[in-house]
Amino acid sequence: MLTITNLTATVGDKQILNGTSLTVRAGEVHAIMGPNGSGKSTLAQVIAGHPGYEVTGGSISYEGQDLLEMEPEERAHAGVFLAFQYPIEIPGVSNAYFLRTAYNEVRKSRGEPEVDPMDFLDVMAEKLKVVEMDEAMLQRSVNTGFSGGEKKRNEILQMAVLEPKLAILDETDSGLDIDALRIVADGVNKLRRPDRAAIVVTHYQRLLNYIVPDFVHVLAGGRIVKSGGKELALELEAKGYDWLVGEPATGAVTA
Amino acid sequence: MSSAIDALVAREYQYGFTTDIESDTIPPGLSEDTVRLISAKKEEPAFLLEWRLKAFRRWQQMTEPHWPNVSYTPIDYQATSYYSSPRTKKPLGSLDELDPKIKETYDKLGIPLHEQKLLAGVAVDAVFDSVSVGTTYKEELKKHGVIFCSFGEAVREHPELIERYLGSVVPYSDNFFAALNSAVFSDGSFVYIPKGVRCPMELSTYFRINAADTGQFERTLIVADEGAYVSYLEGCTAPKRSTNQLHAAVVEIVALDRATVKYSTVQNWYAGDEEGRGGIYNFVTKRGKAMTDAKISWTQVETGSAITWKYPSVILQGDNATGEFYSVAVVNNRQQADTGTKMIHIGRNTKSNIVSKGISAGKGQNSYRGQVKVLPKAEGARNYTQCDSMLIGNACGAHTFPYIEAQNNTAIIEHEASTSKIGEDQIFYLKQRGLSAEHAVSMIVSGFCREVFKELPMEFALEAQQLLGISLEGSVG
Numbered sequence: 001m002l003t004i005t006n007l008t009a010t011v012g013d014k015q016i017l018n019g020t021s022l023t024v025r026a027g028e029v030h031a032i033m034g035p036n037g038s039g040k041s042t043l044a045q046v047i048a049g050h051p052g053y054e055v056t057g058g059s060i061s062y063e064g065q066d067l068l069e070m071e072p073e074e075r076a077h078a079g080v081f082l083a084f085q086y087p088i089e090i091p092g093v094s095n096a097y098f099l100r101t102a103y104n105e106v107r108k109s110r111g112e113p114e115v116d117p118m119d120f121l122d123v124m125a126e127k128l129k130v131v132e133m134d135e136a137m138l139q140r141s142v143n144t145g146f147s148g149g150e151k152k153r154n155e156i157l158q159m160a161v162l163e164p165k166l167a168i169l170d171e172t173d174s175g176l177d178i179d180a181l182r183i184v185a186d187g188v189n190k191l192r193r194p195d196r197a198a199i200v201v202t203h204y205q206r207l208l209n210y211i212v213p214d215f216v217h218v219l220a221g222g223r224i225v226k227s228g229g230k231e232l233a234l235e236l237e238a239k240g241y242d243w244l245v246g247e248p249a250t251g252a253v254t255a
Numbered sequence: 256m257s258s259a260i261d262a263l264v265a266r267e268y269q270y271g272f273t274t275d276i277e278s279d280t281i282p283p284g285l286s287e288d289t290v291r292l293i294s295a296k297k298e299e300p301a302f303l304l305e306w307r308l309k310a311f312r313r314w315q316q317m318t319e320p321h322w323p324n325v326s327y328t329p330i331d332y333q334a335t336s337y338y339s340s341p342r343t344k345k346p347l348g349s350l351d352e353l354d355p356k357i358k359e360t361y362d363k364l365g366i367p368l369h370e371q372k373l374l375a376g377v378a379v380d381a382v383f384d385s386v387s388v389g390t391t392y393k394e395e396l397k398k399h400g401v402i403f404c405s406f407g408e409a410v411r412e413h414p415e416l417i418e419r420y421l422g423s424v425v426p427y428s429d430n431f432f433a434a435l436n437s438a439v440f441s442d443g444s445f446v447y448i449p450k451g452v453r454c455p456m457e458l459s460t461y462f463r464i465n466a467a468d469t470g471q472f473e474r475t476l477i478v479a480d481e482g483a484y485v486s487y488l489e490g491c492t493a494p495k496r497s498t499n500q501l502h503a504a505v506v507e508i509v510a511l512d513r514a515t516v517k518y519s520t521v522q523n524w525y526a527g528d529e530e531g532r533g534g535i536y537n538f539v540t541k542r543g544k545a546m547t548d549a550k551i552s553w554t555q556v557e558t559g560s561a562i563t564w565k566y567p568s569v570i571l572q573g574d575n576a577t578g579e580f581y582s583v584a585v586v587n588n589r590q591q592a593d594t595g596t597k598m599i600h601i602g603r604n605t606k607s608n609i610v611s612k613g614i615s616a617g618k619g620q621n622s623y624r625g626q627v628k629v630l631p632k633a634e635g636a637r638n639y640t641q642c643d644s645m646l647i648g649n650a651c652g653a654h655t656f657p658y659i660e661a662q663n664n665t666a667i668i669e670h671e672a673s674t675s676k677i678g679e680d681q682i683f684y685l686k687q688r689g690l691s692a693e694h695a696v697s698m699i700v701s702g703f704c705r706e707v708f709k710e711l712p713m714e715f716a717l718e719a720q721q722l723l724g725i726s727l728e729g730s731v732g
Contacts, residue, residue, distance in 0.1 A: 048687050051679060072686035088684035092702030105689035141702065158688065
């Protein structure tokens, strides 16, 4: 589904990604872990197409298409979804209108008819249950004045509505209490299907107790320095990242 | 992000066409003779000619004000023609006799003048250059005692009302442009709602400047008698021309005891090109007087004109009177706007509410200028002002000039202001959810303007939506 090859990217003068390679097949959940500043969020943003990052080399292929040639909204239409680490506030725009617009934009791109506000309420009633959110949430301005936990749940609500093929969760667990964490994880697990995939970017192993990954990767210095199964997350929890950070690249022999 | 903003900013002015029609345009120049000529063409009674001449003499002693935060090359008042009307052979018996070219013009503008096709529940007075070319739904309104006609017709049919109320809110000596208007005003709309009548439909005037090198000086007078209610809409467009044209209008509103007048404007005069060539100078005086328990509410969406200079105001004369001002002003390219309101609290327990949203893009300069004045007898006066600016890009400006003066220590006056910038992150967030960049900007701007848009009557809200390319969430349906 997604093949990232030797990706390099900069923000301003600073090189953040330094030859990242990653392959994600349909049905898989990949966790990306790593210390602060290792490039985890940058990788998530670059896949989504944030204009603040410049891709200087490498490639990303998504379902046979050159993802880097696509506008962010085209990526969204193709089923790429990013749950933001810091969801953005849009004052004066109601959550319901925002969600319906996004939903219809994706439908339109697939040649499906738009859904009117009444029918959309029916769609929402079901999705709200997934994230245990109240309908009152729909009338509030997008993320405006939301608590940290509400913002994260709102991201998962959007994901539940848009049903992406490839969901990228950028530190969605940070700042969540245990109940909110469970809700977020449930939301992700409900979306798991053989034709969908997810990339879960996280600092902590904790989230992976709830969203069990097929693969765990450690990103350090802008490249993946170690990959393994779900047990790698536990090892990281126990040993930290220091033992990996010094390594120049996966498989390289240290002196 | 810049491409999204560029697209929004660079959209073509859709109403810039001209109508090729024979006009009766008087030669440029302004003198007492011009004033007499206009009055004679309109076959006006002596009181009105006298009033015009007093205004003209006063105007000659006045100097053009330069305190607004705008700059432009001086206006040559002798180079403008002060009267232009489409040439007709005889007075029109009905709208069906209207010149098809003019009809076509309004069709193109989306303002249907054929009653069978009309927007449900909106009566329209169409002003083309200096004259009103037609008013719809007149008979229907007459049944309720509502008078809605061109100013010229009102002078002929209801001179007593004109003599009584003309200049009662904006005297001819009020300011330079109001004095000029008083001397040379050509047409406009007149509305009278009798005691206790709730006007059964929205009233609307659509102003169109067509002729080149003419000024448009219309005069609108709305009188809501005791306990009456009316909602009035005003729209404006003009062809694209490389020279500047002056539009110096006056709107007066009289809201007698317990009356409510809601006045909404979508102003879309031609704004000039990217380099600032051409466009309308929109120098307008709008003011209402609210008597006991009366309410006047101004809502404006200002997107056009090279320069906008206007302060729809309310004199809160009677006890418990309410004044409201809701404004969205958008400047782009080299447009300049200096707009706001004045709320003058005279009566006791008078209330005023001001919500101003300024959006600046391109090299536009947007100023909010507002005065809140509480006079000594205005016991318990209350004002709330909210003034928000949004910047799009790095070359524009937003300025705020509040003037607050309280002479009664029971007054409560609040002023809140904010400035924000459309962020790359906001646009990216919406794009990531599948919206195009242009749609994203529209959504952000519409959210910013929501409090004002929800005040607009639905027909106008739709027009404002088209105008700004904005999805109007929350305010319609």
